[in-house]
Amino acid sequence: MQKLEIIRGVYYDSVTLMLAAKELNKFKGVEYSSLSMGTEANYRIMANGGFDLTGINATPADLIIGVRGEEEDLLANAVAKAREYLISPPWEKTSCAAGYQPKSLDGAFSIMPDANLAIISVAGQYAVSVASECIDKGLNVMIFSDNVPLDKEIELKKHAAEKNLLVMGPDCGTAIIRGAALGMANVCPVGPVGIVAAAWTGLQEVHTQLARRGVGTMHGIGTGGRDVKADVGGLSALAAMDALAVDEEITVLLVIGKPPDPEVERRILAMAEKVGKPVVTCFIGSSTSGASASLFSCAELEESAAVTAALVKGMNPADAGKTLKEEISRWAGETVKSIGKRRGYLRGLYSGSALCYEAQLLTSQALGSVWSNSPLDKKMRLADSLVSHGHTIVDYGDDEFTQGRLHPMIDPTFRCERIVAEARDESVGVILFDVVLGYGCHRDPAGVVAEAVLEARRFYGKRIAFVASVCGTDDDPQNLSEQTKKLEFAGICVASSNARAARLAAALIEQ
Amino acid sequence: MQTADEKRNFASLLKSGANVINFGMAGFYDDLKKQEIPVVQMDWTPKTVNSNLLAKLKMLKKS
Numbered sequence: 001m002q003k004l005e006i007i008r009g010v011y012y013d014s015v016t017l018m019l020a021a022k023e024l025n026k027f028k029g030v031e032y033s034s035l036s037m038g039t040e041a042n043y044r045i046m047a048n049g050g051f052d053l054t055g056i057n058a059t060p061a062d063l064i065i066g067v068r069g070e071e072e073d074l075l076a077n078a079v080a081k082a083r084e085y086l087i088s089p090p091w092e093k094t095s096c097a098a099g100y101q102p103k104s105l106d107g108a109f110s111i112m113p114d115a116n117l118a119i120i121s122v123a124g125q126y127a128v129s130v131a132s133e134c135i136d137k138g139l140n141v142m143i144f145s146d147n148v149p150l151d152k153e154i155e156l157k158k159h160a161a162e163k164n165l166l167v168m169g170p171d172c173g174t175a176i177i178r179g180a181a182l183g184m185a186n187v188c189p190v191g192p193v194g195i196v197a198a199a200w201t202g203l204q205e206v207h208t209q210l211a212r213r214g215v216g217t218m219h220g221i222g223t224g225g226r227d228v229k230a231d232v233g234g235l236s237a238l239a240a241m242d243a244l245a246v247d248e249e250i251t252v253l254l255v256i257g258k259p260p261d262p263e264v265e266r267r268i269l270a271m272a273e274k275v276g277k278p279v280v281t282c283f284i285g286s287s288t289s290g291a292s293a294s295l296f297s298c299a300e301l302e303e304s305a306a307v308t309a310a311l312v313k314g315m316n317p318a319d320a321g322k323t324l325k326e327e328i329s330r331w332a333g334e335t336v337k338s339i340g341k342r343r344g345y346l347r348g349l350y351s352g353s354a355l356c357y358e359a360q361l362l363t364s365q366a367l368g369s370v371w372s373n374s375p376l377d378k379k380m381r382l383a384d385s386l387v388s389h390g391h392t393i394v395d396y397g398d399d400e401f402t403q404g405r406l407h408p409m410i411d412p413t414f415r416c417e418r419i420v421a422e423a424r425d426e427s428v429g430v431i432l433f434d435v436v437l438g439y440g441c442h443r444d445p446a447g448v449v450a451e452a453v454l455e456a457r458r459f460y461g462k463r464i465a466f467v468a469s470v471c472g473t474d475d476d477p478q479n480l481s482e483q484t485k486k487l488e489f490a491g492i493c494v495a496s497s498n499a500r501a502a503r504l505a506a507a508l509i510e511q
Numbered sequence: 512m513q514t515a516d517e518k519r520n521f522a523s524l525l526k527s528g529a530n531v532i533n534f535g536m537a538g539f540y541d542d543l544k545k546q547e548i549p550v551v552q553m554d555w556t557p558k559t560v561n562s563n564l565l566a567k568l569k570m571l572k573k574s
Contacts, residue, residue: 011557013535015536015538060557099552101552101553102553102554105532108551108553111551112530112549114527114549115532115549115551116519116527117530118531118532118533118534119531119532119533119535119539120534120535121533121534121535121539122535122557130555138519138520140519140521144535144539165519165520165521166521166524177524177525177528178525178528178529180529180543180546181542181546182529182539182543239521243521243522243525244525247522247525247526439542439545439546440538
């Protein structure tokens, strides 16, 4: 049985609606609930969730509340509860509700005349018009929203460039400006490094790895992953490099991302040769050519942080990379001896897309091809992302998992269900995952994941080795040390970087 | 003397730090406040939406 109700002419952001639905699912008599604005995409998501929307005529400006269960009275109560949750949320309240919120940009400028950046996290279909208006008014923009059409991304970036402004994104989750964490970002020291990143969790990984080496970052400019593909041509990446090149506070530049389009890569490297300060590149897994005395190419994220840190400290960058590789190899060998190899397949469950990409790359070097919903090689694409096959690493941050559901860095619950399900599979020997800390992320991701691992261990014993990396610092709201302790208490082997975790996970598999 | 546009361009953002106008997720506003970054939260709704209906919802709850 289902109950649907439409509330016309109200708007809530998707995070609020998904948090409300999550609370509603705990309510007596509710098997499943969904709160969505009436967009075409949300109609599809609700239908996939088992709702019959025949005859429903909600528009994108209307809210649909849907609940499923067995008893009509309980469902009616649940809908009333949903209204209550939206008015008075039971989850953490935000402080902005108390202050004045302007409805127009002119209103915003009247209280903040020196505003210089708009952060936009409204639904993708509205993000373009909001960003365009902001650029018109002379604001740089960081677009967290995804589902922005490619041609609109190009238009926005060209429009911004004409006004010497920058567009970060779309799908830009992390940025750092003068050390301040924007979006999902970590609390790290401020220093002389400037980062340009076409990969959001890649930026978090190098930012925190630099911090662990005592090196601070001044700026981390996210471009969105599509920026370095052929169509966009690296518009934001090149503009950011140009600005950081002349920034006197930056002494070393670090450029990271998944491998760019070859022509974009050529342009990035050509610019790197001209900036007049050392440039470290990490196009994950790719070894760039044309290295000069001031250009350092790395294939892994932690390696790029180690090389950058060495350059800042006036040490030999080549030695730093070599020493790191030896250290990881020694650590992985000792850890394998200590916890023992396992028979079976590797299963990786990731919340960060760049970290997932790096893990696939490193584990496939040792284990051969790895299946994924977001594979390195299209031939290795899983037919069903929820069904693993052989060695598999799944990206839970991929669009297919985040439409109608909170990102796994905000709500790890869905990914945790898979941890228990994979542990049930007798052909599995090692389970690998990431835990990402920082502003914007879940307040206790390690606690939630550790609980799932303890449940898996209760039912399936110690047959499986669990390996995790934690991306964060002790200054993050979640505290790295506290989060690590929770994972270790659950018997999870915690590595200090994603590259280390992936190498260890592969080494633990008996071949 | 810098014009208003020059004060807001990308190089100037890097030089002076972020003064943010936030559209959407209120959690981002809270996190910026905690870091003492100047931020204004917009009361944003799609153009077709009548945000006054939120007040009507509140009235419904009271009745």
